[in-house]
Amino acid sequence: MANRALTQTLSDDPMGGTVRRTVLPNGLRILTESIPSMRSVSFGVWVGIGSRDETPALSGVSHFLEHLLFKGTKRRSALDISAEIEAVGGETNAFTAKEYTCYYARVLDADLPLAIDIVCDLVTDSVLTEADVETERGVILEEIAMHDDEPGDEVHDVFTEAIYGNHPLGRQISGTVATISALTRKQIDGFYRRRYRPETMVVAVAGNLDHAKVVKAVRAAFDRAGWGDSPAVPAPRRSRTSRVPARSGQIVVHNKDTEQAHLVLGCTGFPRQHDDRFAVGALNNVLGGGMSSRLFQQIREQRGLAYSVYSFTSQYSDAGLFGVYAGCAPGKVEEVLAITRDELARVASEGVTDAEVERGKGMLKGAVVLGLEDTGSRMSRLGKGELLYDELLSVDEILRRVDEVTPDQVQRVAKELLSRPMSLAVIGDFEDGAFTGALD
Structure with a gap:
């Protein structure tokens, strides 16, 4: 045996x-x-x-x-x-x-x-x-x-x-x-x-x-290679209950002679297996996940302030990040930052429309299905599913969970996530102390 x-x-x-x-x-x-x-x-x-x-x-x-x-x-x-x-x-x-x-x-x-x-x-x-x-x-x-x-x-x-x-x-x-x-x-x-x-x-x-x-x-x-001799059981998955110390209200500016300024504004997010992870995905798409997103429309399409602007999430076993990235002319950073903060605050307080939620969910489902069109992505699904998650969800199950996301759930997640204290990172040709008070 x-x-x-x-x-x-x-x-x-x-x-x-x-x-x-x-x-x-x-x-x-x-x-x-x-x-x-x-x-x-x-x-x-x-x-x-x-x-x-x-x-x-x-x-x-x-x-x-x-x-x-x-x-x-x-x-x-x-x-x-x-x-x-x-x-x-x-x-x-x-x-x-x-x-x-x-x-x-x-x-x-x-x-x-x-x-x-x-x-x-x-x-x-x-x-x-x-x-x-x-x-x-x-x-x-x-x-x-x-x-x-x-x-x-x-x-x-x-x-x-x-x-x-x-x-x-x-x-x-x-x-x-x-x-x-x-x-x-x-x-x-x-x-x-x-x-x-x-x-x-x-x-x-x-x-x-x-x-x-x-x-x-x-x-x-x-x-x-001599790796088959010692009996062992699979290593347990990383703890989901550990507490990762995180800071807020940080403003970090790296002075560098660049043509563009690059900024990320964001906060702590949700861990990988959070119950609201599909709602977070839909919210992220609404905020800055594509050309129809609020931030892309406000910052690039309507005002022409940046070529690249998007929101993102990063998930770990016991921690996460949410952020907005933009690259713009140095003289436009404060305006881009103000628009971004206003839009995040508006979504936190007012939520998003039902149509936006449906669009965000559609983008999620498309990414799941289209991302499994080759053997490499399917191999990755198996590896990550076993190594990182408690379960390996079928494609149909993932699509079902996305469909179950409601506008009320997205609004609740938006209020919780976007009301968290923000931090700011900037790289560009700026003096020490630049952007002091930018998060007030």
Whole structure:
């Protein structure tokens, strides 16, 4: 019994395929969605470890490790990894988030065994040589520099830090020049050995596949690396009840010689599994989720003050953010800020119209369905669903929950969310002390 894998069918979605889940004795979870009409397959290994799991001294280590795992294993060089995938017309990549990291490949269905072998090999058996650490350190420092040259991206990091301060959620995923320069091969390898274990991982696969064959191939790949011996249970999902310290009323201005000023105005939001998350999604679409949104119409269409303006939400297991971004001429920041604050206050006090709610819900439903048109997005749905949520909702169930959102619910959420104390982050050519009193 100790070596038996437990398999169950989670759903047979008429808008997709059959979803099955197997838990191996070592705690590794394997989820597949069989879609016979597809001729491609996306394979991903999701690790429940991200930048919020790092100490201050190790800031950026998850992202550093993501780079290094592609540099070579005991069986493959970095060139081998890329050449073998590209020889069959496939692609492989990875990304790091604050609460997880994902390594994936997309290939023709006939080449799924190769994708499984390569991705599992690099995740479980990387050698992490000293030379590769030094080479990739330079690459990551260039990546940080490139990010710093994009103030439209950088201002989001400034805003997040303004809200969460020194908490891990407030730190940049990439780390800083100081932390990346100081990280040693021993520190990175130690983080890898401690954190990357079968019980912290989810394998997600979508496309034209056979579940039993996928399980057999994944199990063999993990066994080959010596990762299949120790019995374990899947790591629990992150706590939904922990309290993340957050600040409000912050005004942070980074002086930089830019043609445009970039600003984010916002506040704390709702966590990932909040009961009102679908209402928040509809509200976000009404405020700044598209060209028909209030902020786009007020700031760009009617006044021509900005080219790019939108609202956004970020959700974590126990915290969240809401914000509005705009890029405009430096002399227009105060006007854009005033319009934004007035519009948010108006929605908080008066709500939005029934027609706007229906439009916001329609945008949500369209994003769900259109976002599942390829195997990569379906693979991501499986990985995130298992790793981050208590349940894997079918497409029909998601659409039903969106349809159940009412104007009264959106108005209640708007009043609660948009009445929270705001913070402001600005990047541009401004003196110290600029915008003092802008939130009064």
